[in-house]
Each structure stands twice: as structure tokens, then as C-alpha cells.
Amino acid sequence: MSYRYAYLGPRGTFTEAAVRLLGGDGQREALPCPSIQATLDTVRGGQAELGVVPIESSVEGGVTATLDELAVGTEVAICAEVLVPVEFALLARPGTRLDDVKTVGGHPVAQPQCRRWLAANLPQADWLPAASNSDAAMQVAEGQLDAALAGVFAAELYGLVALATDVHDRDDAVTRFVAVRLPTAPPEPTGADKTSVVAFLADDHPGALMDILGQFAFRGVNLTRIESRPTGERIGRYRFFIDCEGHVAQARVGEALMGLKRICSDVRFLGSYPEAGDSQAGNVPRSGNRPTNVMPNASDEEFLEAAQWLARIRSVG
Amino acid sequence: MSYRYAYLGPRGTFTEAAVRLLGGDGQREALPCPSIQATLDTVRGGQAELGVVPIESSVEGGVTATLDELAVGTEVAICAEVLVPVEFALLARPGTRLDDVKTVGGHPVAQPQCRRWLAANLPQADWLPAASNSDAAMQVAEGQLDAALAGVFAAELYGLVALATDVHDRDDAVTRFVAVRLPTAPPEPTGADKTSVVAFLADDHPGALMDILGQFAFRGVNLTRIESRPTGERIGRYRFFIDCEGHVAQARVGEALMGLKRICSDVRFLGSYPEAGDSQAGNVPRSGNRPTNVMPNASDEEFLEAAQWLARIRSVG
Amino acid sequence: MSYRYAYLGPRGTFTEAAVRLLGGDGQREALPCPSIQATLDTVRGGQAELGVVPIESSVEGGVTATLDELAVGTEVAICAEVLVPVEFALLARPGTRLDDVKTVGGHPVAQPQCRRWLAANLPQADWLPAASNSDAAMQVAEGQLDAALAGVFAAELYGLVALATDVHDRDDAVTRFVAVRLPTAPPEPTGADKTSVVAFLADDHPGALMDILGQFAFRGVNLTRIESRPTGERIGRYRFFIDCEGHVAQARVGEALMGLKRICSDVRFLGSYPEAGDSQAGNVPRSGNRPTNVMPNASDEEFLEAAQWLARIRSVG
Amino acid sequence: MSYRYAYLGPRGTFTEAAVRLLGGDGQREALPCPSIQATLDTVRGGQAELGVVPIESSVEGGVTATLDELAVGTEVAICAEVLVPVEFALLARPGTRLDDVKTVGGHPVAQPQCRRWLAANLPQADWLPAASNSDAAMQVAEGQLDAALAGVFAAELYGLVALATDVHDRDDAVTRFVAVRLPTAPPEPTGADKTSVVAFLADDHPGALMDILGQFAFRGVNLTRIESRPTGERIGRYRFFIDCEGHVAQARVGEALMGLKRICSDVRFLGSYPEAGDSQAGNVPRSGNRPTNVMPNASDEEFLEAAQWLARIRSVG
Helix, strand or coil, X not given: CCEEEEEECCCCCHHHHHHHHXXXXXXXXXXXXXXHHHHHXXXXXXXXXXXXXXXXXXXXXXXXXXHHHHHHCCCCEEEEEEEEECCCEEEECCCCCHHHCCEEEECCCHXXXXXXXXXXHCXXXXXXXXXXXXXXXXXXXXXXXXXXXXXXXXXXXHCCEEEEECCCCCCCCEEEXXXXXXXXXXXXXXXXXXXXXXXXXXXXXXXXXXXXXXXXXXXXXXXXXXXXXXXXXXXXXXXXXXXXXXXXXXXXXXXXXXXHHHHEEEEEEEEEEECCCCCCCCCCCCCCCCCCCCCCCCCHHHHHHHXXXXXXXXXXX | CXXXXXXXXXXXXXXXXXXXXXXXXXXXXXXXXXXXXXXXXXXXXXXXXXXXXXXXXXXXXXXXXXXXXXXXXXXXXXXXXXXXXXXXXXXXXXXXXXXXCCEEEECCCHHHHCHHHHHHHCCCCEEEECCCHHHHHHHHXXXXXXXXXXXXXXXXXXXXXEEEECCCCCCCCEEEEXXXXXXXXXXXXXXXXXXXXXXXXXXXXXXXXXXXXXXXHCCCCCEEEEXXXXXXXXXXXXXXXXXXXXXXXXXXXXXXXXXXXXXXXXXEEEEEEECCCCXXXXXXXXXXXXXXXXXXXXXXXXXXXXXXXXXXXXXXX | CCEEEXXXXXXXXXXXHHHHHXXXXXXXXXXXXXXXXXXXXXXXXXXXXXXXXXXXXXXXXXXXXXXXXXXXXCCCEEEEEEEEECCCEEEECCCCCHHHCCEEEECCCHHHHCHHHHHHHCCCCEEEXXXXXXXXXXXXXXXXXXXXXECCXXXXXXXXXXXXXXXXXXXXXXXXXXXXXXXXXXXXXXXXEXXXXXXXXXXXXXXXXXXXXXXXXXXXXXXXXXXXXXXXXXXXXEEEEEEEECCCCCHHHHHHHHHHHHHEEEEEEEEEEECCCCCCCCCCCCCCCCCCCCCCCCCHHHHHHHHHHHHHHHHHC | CCEEEEEECCCXXXXXXXXXXXXXXXXXXEEEECCHHHHHHHHHCCCCCEEEEEEEECCCEECHHHHHHHHHCCCCEEEEEEEEECCCEEEECCCCCHHHCCEEEECCCHHHHCHHHHHHHXXXXXXXXXXXXXXXXXXXXXXXXXXXXXXXXXXXXXXCEEEEECCCCCCCCEEEEEEEECCCCCCCCCCCEEEEEEEEECCCCCCHHHHHHHHHHCCCCCEEEEEEEECCCCCCCEEEEEEEECCCCCHHHXXXXXXXXXXXXXXXXXXXXXXCCCCCCCCCCCCCCCCCCCCCCCCHHHHHHHHHHHHHHHHHC
């Protein structure tokens, strides 16, 4: 079966690399979109089954456009995630020598991530920011720039070669991408899943956040991420993006989400999906290989036993 | 319909007063038993439908024989509770004047509760302890004592009169009694109920008790009592008697008990039953008149809404 | 130096055994007292430097007379504790054979603790309760009883011999005794200490007990015991006896106690003292040999570093 | 006395408005800087006593450049904050009529905040983004644009007039600015203060964030804001920006910060400073007028009493 993937374009970016990793070996059609909102709208309108957008950078933090769109835009559901190592190469036209490089371009965030390499190897070159790394590569192909900082996979696309690889200063930077689709039943639990929600506080009484965390902790559910974002109403009003280990189909997660639902003014379920491995290597597995660390007394079996016990004491004392 | 009540005898004690309060206006047959264990065994063996025993004194604390029997004896279920004011009268044979009283008897705990009155009014009288207040009253009837400290209701039983009433120093002492029966479905929720359980700790890791309390707190269930008792195994091993507001049929209580069940090595359900009013007056209502203070976001309606929401996100995202 | 020890008498009981264990090899004078209150009053009045009373039984639980006296009587300070194994022997006059034993006596709690041995070895003997095990032994010496259940150390006192030892059914029963003195600076920390307090709740708002436990937990202090006792005012009002690991001189314990003091209507400090070993053997060490398990980030060094950091940011930002 | 204020320029922006509000009526010299880092470096290098930068928008959330610079750059201390309403006017050259406006410019974030007004009043005008609102106003002055979205205070600076005021869609948007200086003793407590810190987790064990929150909650300190930011090391590693009510000089805040210091791998103190009022009006007071809501049992008096009590029991039991 063939799927259409909308993604934050243009071609040749790390997002497109995420599409390849998420798509596996099957057939797929990839549709680059001009913005995060446009990518999600393509899914919402049915022009693509899946949309791929960045959600979090290990260097820059949450991608606010994605977070806000997921929180308040028309609902879509996360069905997969992938971690893409942010590995830069210096791309140039074939035949270019390092000494020839007088101008270097790339996305504005690329330059600080390669600062040391540039200072050591191209101290005289001028930096010229571009709309995306891919756009800089295209400018190299067109002769407007001498070299571009981009993923090595962009070279073939624009007929370039890599003068140098691994030119980034920090070798463990990674960006997390998610694939979204129209809301439907979540993918089956794999044993290593994550669940994402947005919690809107009913009020900001002291301890409100602690009450939220308690809903997870006292049911043995481990959080992997919590990020506050303003609601836009006024300073001091936040909503919380929460990722936890486990799948909504599991008892402990379901009960924690119900608890959250009761104490919050609203909760938006963003999805349960296989957890991406924490690999920094190039071949990031599509689904995680680390089984979720189930905390003591929180397995589905233990929830089931407790439910059976409750049913018994309710009926026969 | 007529019920047989076994109770901790003999006749004429505060326990028999509890039987009257619990039994309402209906027909009942009351069977005095020689001990707490004998009372419960009478229920276990089917010789009585209900057993009435003291469980807690506002002055003396938990009645350990009752607590231990409920925790580890063959299971019975608490189906009602009542609070009986501990109000002493000085009973004597008709015609006796206060000046005539040279000897006073009663249960050993009666004397310290009336110490100030005795010192002021009978400074010369000898105190002679008896097996029960009722036993002292009987000795008065038989001429072995001049007066007895007992409930005023014991007077008629033994042909005595009250020389003085309200001779106790503290005017708000109260004893809590429970009625137990063979395990069966709990009485219907009344809107003002209590639930009692015994929790056995899986281990004594730091914070174990806090984890137990959290199971209630994070589901909006209020505790009314917690008492630790040794398991008998070694110093430092305890089981906890916990009373909470609400009925096992309610969602918040059910979920809290399931949580308790998961994190404890064992939980014994002792019953859900109407809460006794906190009245100090003689006419203690059989069922409480104070509706349970449901904490925010913890009503059955809110639990139901959350469950419906969970079912929806599990099936359609 | 010689100390006078008041203790709950009479001679020949387990409490006297506790005095021996607490007193070490030094000279001491032991004064048996008729009650727990009388023992403490002897210390309060200066007739003895130390008073020894039972505080907790691994079988029976807290000794309420001791707890209540410590909580509301004139203040005394716990300065030591000891665990005494409850090991019964069958004592008789020299020359008595087991077949000769027709009557057996002891404290009322002794009989159930030796039930199985008695059933197997003296099925025909009558049980006659006494005021204390020692009193039963005395009656044996005087010929009123054939045998007594008592500690083997009572034999010599009354000129008796042990017909059998270890006649108790459960071989790990133990009673915890404390030594108290007039309030003064606590003994020096040993590295394995305990601290005891009584906490009086300001009110019984939901979560009050959890707030109390949190004062310890969030400062890395482990609780070893918590027991609720009624205040005597009305059903539902309790005070809590709390034992924690560590010494009041330690920063984490001091800060936890200050937190407790702030949130409670009152806190009574009962003392810091060396923890008794959890040994079941006869030679229980006076001070524990297990170093307190200091939780992460809760050592005095870490508290000191944090205090120095705070002083710095307060003065220079 | 005259102060030099470095601020994120250019002139005519909301940041400059913040400088005016922070500077009061005294003399001041304001130095516009090209970036947040440059602004802070001007303070670090001693070229200005104070630096003013945006830290949080009620619409956009935390200003990551400011947060990251405060967390890991050379230390500076926040000494004041101010809330500036984000109120846009449409500025044009004198004599311009609304009908004449064919092009409108401003900072990229200005356009979405005035979308509805623009659609209703200037549906045909082209939007041309500028480096800042002030830059757009300058372009209007120079005739390159017809109108600019900017604060009304920018009009005088560039010889413009306001064709319309309050053209923003949402009337309660506000940006929070802070003034920083070289680390020194914090300003005196005013009774309505805030304290800001950055907490670096020692590890990401389950419950780590709850432990952090507990350090505040169990000492009665209310949080006003918590924001997670990646450390840059890898996905799943965060540091937390925490604002709480109160001043580091207060006992409850000091103790909470010490607790945080102990359980975190590191804590950076960012400052204690007067809390800005939550006013949406133009005349935002420099220091808040709402006294901090001190939680029960958490006043300095209660901390002092507890400390005195602790000193007493440590010395005399």
C-alpha cells in the first residue's frame, strides 16, 4: 500500500530524512509543504494520509509552531515518532576545493551548530543565511554560494558533493519528528510506547502542577517530558504538553489520563505511538526497542487483578 | 422482620445501648456474649445475623481486640456504625442517700472518667473495680456494693435508681461501635458513607505510607482515620486500619481501593456503611445526616465523564 | 558513677531485664514502681535519674499508658531504647517434674503466647492468671501454684528452676523499652540514632497527615514508626507518635522537625537516642550497630553546602 | 544618580518602553544593543549598570535567547521586572489618510496580532515584514512604507502620527521584561517579590520533577511559572526555569532553595526582585502592589519560632 506523506519542506531537509525513516521500505509519496500549519492542513483536508513535522530539538527545545497547532488547531493524532541526528556536511559543486570556499550558507540555526569547525577550517569565509539548508544547497547548485551546511542526503538532490562530513561541533544533537494523521484508534501497543497529551489547568492554585504530576506518579506512569506553553490569555496562564511512557490502551495510562481529565479544565489527547529508540546512529529504528520500564505494581495484570478484586468486594463484600 | 444481635455483654452496658440505637424500632433479639471474639464467632457460625462490638473510644483509642479480629480472623463485614456518648450515672438501690454510699464499683476505666465528681461528692467512698459496669450494678442490687458507675439505662435492669447523672468529668467522651455480619454486598450508598479497610504493607520502604495516602488523596477521597497496629512479626512491621469517606460503589473510592490493592501485599475490605452522625446527644441517628464532602473533581459524574472520554480516545483517537 | 533506675515492677519481669540491658556493666540501683505513671513520676521528682518503661510490643502494639503519659504528662526525654526478646520459660520449684504440674500461672498475655506448647505438654493443667509473670513465680515459690510462665531470669530470684525454656509459640516476639530522664540535651549522635516526637494536628483538613509525612520525605528523613492515638476530645481527633531515623542535631532532622512545628498546632519532642539493634538474640546491644541509611542528598555535608550557597546568594547574588 | 541602561534595540520598540517604565523619573542613559546577548554583554563588561531584555510573552511564551543566556552565560542577576502591554498603533506620516495606505510593515510577530483589524480596515494593503517595529516606522519616515504597526510611543521618535490606535486583536497581550545587573545582593524585600532560579536535574528518575516541586510546596512557597528547556545534550534532558513568590531573604524561600540545591545537580540563582503588578493598563507600576499571598505556617515569624524551638530542644531537650 502506498501512503502520501505531507511534510515541512522543501526537499533535502532533515524533515525529509524523517519521512524516509518513518516510511520504511514501502512505497510512499512525499509532498513538501511550505509551513507546519500547511503540512497539518494537508492531512486535515485529506490530501495526505500522514504529515511529518518537527516537534522538539535537543538543542532548541520545543517547536512552538507544532506544539501550538497540535494544542488548539483542528485535532490530528500522532501515530509515530522518529529521532533524526542533526549531522551537517559541507556541500559544494563537484571539483570545488576547500580553499575555494569564500561563502557558506544554510539555515540560521546551522551556523552556530558548526561554529568551531568553520572557525578552524574556513576562517575567512562569509556566512550567508538561507530560508533552509536545502535552499542554501540549491543556491550552491546555482552558483550563488560556494558551499552549504546541510544533511549529506541533500547532495545528490542538487548534484553536489560533500567536501567534509560531520562538521557540527556537538555530535549528539538530534531532532524529534512526529507523524500525524486524522484522529482514529491509536496504533496497537508494542510494549515500548509513548502517549502525548495537552493539559489545560482549571486554575492556577498552588500545587496545581503537582496534582497533575501526581496523577501519573501514583499510578506508576513515568513522564518523559513536560513543557509549559502560555495559553496566550495572560502572563501566568499555561498549558502543559506531557509525554508519558506507555499506551492509552494500558490500564495505568488510561487511569492516569482519566485523573488528568477530571482535575483539568480540558485535556487533549495527542496520541499513543511506538517510542523511538534513543539511538544517535544513522539508522534510527522506526519503533523503539527498549521495552517500557513498568514501575512496580503498575502492570496491566496487576490492574486487572485489582479490578477483579474490586468487583468481588462490591458484590459479595 | 426480626434480627438476632450478638453483642459484647453482659446486659446493661454501653454495648447494649449501641444495639438499641442500631436496631431501630424493629423487633430484635439480643444475645450477650462473653468476649469480642465470641461475639464475632456467633455471627460467623450463623447463630446471629449481626454482631455489635466497640471499635474505638474517643478516650482510649482503638479497641485492639476488635481491630485484630477484623484484620486476621475469618472475614466479617461492617454494615453499620453508631456513636454512643459515654455518660455515667451513679446507681443505687431505691432509698439510698448519697451519704449512705461507702463503696462504689464499676469497670476499671469508669473510675478515672469520673474522678473529679467522686472526689467532690464521695471523697470517703472506696472504689471496687468490677468486670463491667453492669456487673457492678448487679452487685449493688445484691447488696455487695452501695453504688455503681454505669449508664443510666442499667438502672431499670437491676431495679436501681440514679442518685446522680452526668457524673463523668469530660462531657464529650464517646465510643464508636460497629455492627458486623457475614460478608455480602454492602448496604446501598446513602450519600454519607464510610469505607473501612486494612492495608498490609508489601515492604517498609521509605515513603510507603505516603504512597498509601496518595492513593486516596490523588483521587479526592478524604481519610477519617488511620491507625497502625503491629503485625506481630517483628518491631517495625505494621498494618494500617484506614477509614475513608465514601462508599465502595463510588468510582473514586473504588479506584483508590484498587490502587491500594496494587501497592500493598494485601488489603482486606472491612465494609462500606452509613456514617454515624457526630452528635454527642443521646439520640444519635443511625445513619449520618452530613452528606459526604465530595472533593472537587471527584464525583461519580466526573468519574463517569472521564471514563467516557477515555473510551472515546481509545477507540477513535 | 552509679545511676538509680526506676522501672515498671515488680522484680523478675521483662522490664527488669531491660534495665539490666540498658544499664551496662556499671553500678546501678533499680527501683521497681507499681505503674508506668509512678515510674515516670519517680524520675520527674528526682528520686531516680532514669526510668524504664515498655513502649511497644511486636505482638500487642503501642503501650498506650506510656504513650499518653509521654504525650501529655510533665515532659521527660527518651535517652535510650532497648529491644527485649519475649522468651518464656516454665519455672517450678526444684524437684518438680513436668508430670507434677497441675496449675500454671503468669500475666494474662503470657498464656496466649505459649498456647501451643501448653496444649502439647500440659494439656490437663489449669491456667491461673496473675498480676505479672513475676507474681506468678512468687506464688510458685510459696506453693500456691505448681509452675509459672516467666523469663528464665526470674528463676534465681525466687529459688526456682526452669522445667523447660523457649515455651513460647512465636520465637521472634520482642518488646521495646525506653529509658527516660529529665529533659536535657540529647545524647551525642552515634551515627545510628532515632528521634521521637508527638505531633498534634492543627486541624483535620484532607491531606493533613500527608503534609506531615511530606515534611520528612522531602528532606530525606525515613520514618520507622507512626501511631495515631485519640486526643480524647472527640472521635476523629488524633495525635501522632512519630519515630524517624536520625538525630535532632542533624540538619535534615532539625529542618523536618521545624517544618512539623510550623504546620502542627503543637509538637512535643520526646528525644533523640541511639537506635537499638534489631537483634533477636539475648545480648541486645545498647546502641544500634546499623548506621542510619542516609537518603541521597540529605547528609549533613550536603545541608551545610546548601546553607553556604544560600548565604552566598543572599549576600552577593 | 544616573544609570546607564543597555537594552535590546533599536529605539522605539516595546523594550525601550520597558526601560522607561523601569527607570522611573530619574535620569538615565539608554543604550540600544543589536541582540539579547549583546545587551547582557554590555552589562557584563561594565559599559552599562543595567540591561533590559524581554523574557516572556503572554502570546509567544518564553524568550529562549534570554532564558538560555541567563542559564549558561556568565552570571548576571535579575533585579527588576515589568509587564508592558502589547498595544499596537498604525503609524504614518502626517497627512496620510487610511485610504492612502497600500503597504504596512512591522516585526513579523506584529502582523498576526493585528490580523483582524488589518482584514477589516486595510484589506488591500500589502504586508512587508521588518527587523523590528521600530525599523518599520523608520521606513515609513523614509517613505519606503506607507504605515507601520508599532507602539504609539514610536510616533514622535520618527515624526509620525497614529492613524489608529489599539489595532491589535487581543487586548490583553503583554510582554514581561527583566532588568539585570552584575551579581550583587538582591534588592530589599518589598513584601511582594519574586525569585527566579534555574534547576538542572541530577538525573531523570521518575518523580524527579515532583521532588523539585515538593521542595517548594512543603515549605509553603507558591510557584508562578515553570518552563522546561532542553540542555542541548540529548532529547529528554531538561533544565527548569522556576519563578516563585517571595524573596531569597525570606526563610521559606531560602529553605526551599537549599532543598533544591541538594537534590539537583546544580541550581543557578537568577535573582529576587519586586513583582510587577498584573495590570494590563498602560501605567504598570514598577513594583507590584499585591502583597505576596503567604501560605499558612510559612511566614518568616513562623520560621523563626520554629528555629527557636529547634535550638531549645537541641540544647535542653
